[in-house]
Amino acid sequence: MANKKTLIDGLNEDLANELGASILYLYQTSVATGWDGEELREFLSAEVTGEMQHAIFLAEKIASLGGKPTTMPKQHKCPKDVKGMMKYDLKLELEAIESYKQRAMQAEEAGEIGLKIKLEELIVDETAHAEQIQRILRGM
Ligand SMILES: [Fe+2]
Ligand SMILES: [Fe+2]
Structure with missing residues (x-):
């Protein structure tokens, strides 16, 4: 049975991940090169703000539950090549889905x-992101 403290701690982990993803995607859209880079840029430029929207939701929710939203984004060291970047991002999106599944259960409890x-709506968003990256990766 998840209590409020466990829930807030989990939401703060999610917040750090969303802040980290937004910053990572901003970095990747800036440095990706070549035709593959163009494809990555087209997908990721929307996600820089998309993941930040998720972060905004989580921060406000943590505060309204009586917690203190983290200001520390998760740090990433991603591969330099575009395909490596996409594989890295896919892993992040799949991890986000698993975290939000767990968090949705804790919220219910x-x-x-x-x-x-x-949180289930966030699962829908992250699933769409993962599927889009998988589609791009299949064509690379
Ligand atoms: Fe997200
Ligand atoms: Fe995402």
């Missing part, structure tokens, strides 16, 4: 049903 539904 803590009686936070609105949050549970919102």
Whole structure:
């Protein structure tokens, strides 16, 4: 049975991951080169703000639950080649899906049903991201 403290700690981990993903995607859109880089840029430029929107939601929710939102993004060292970047990003998106599944269960256990539904919407977003990256990777 997840209590509120466990839930807030988990949401803060998610927040650090979203902040880290947004910064990583900004970095990758800036440095990617070649035709593959163009494809990566087209996908990722929307996700820089997309992941930041997720971070904004989480930060506000943590605060409204009485917690303190982290200001520390997760740090990343990603590969330099475009294909390596995409594989790295796919791993992050799949990890995000697993984290949000766990968090949605914890939210339900803590009686936070609105949050549970919102976390499921984040699963929908991250699943779409993962599928889009998989599609690009198949063509590379
Ligand atoms: Fe996200
Ligand atoms: Fe994502």
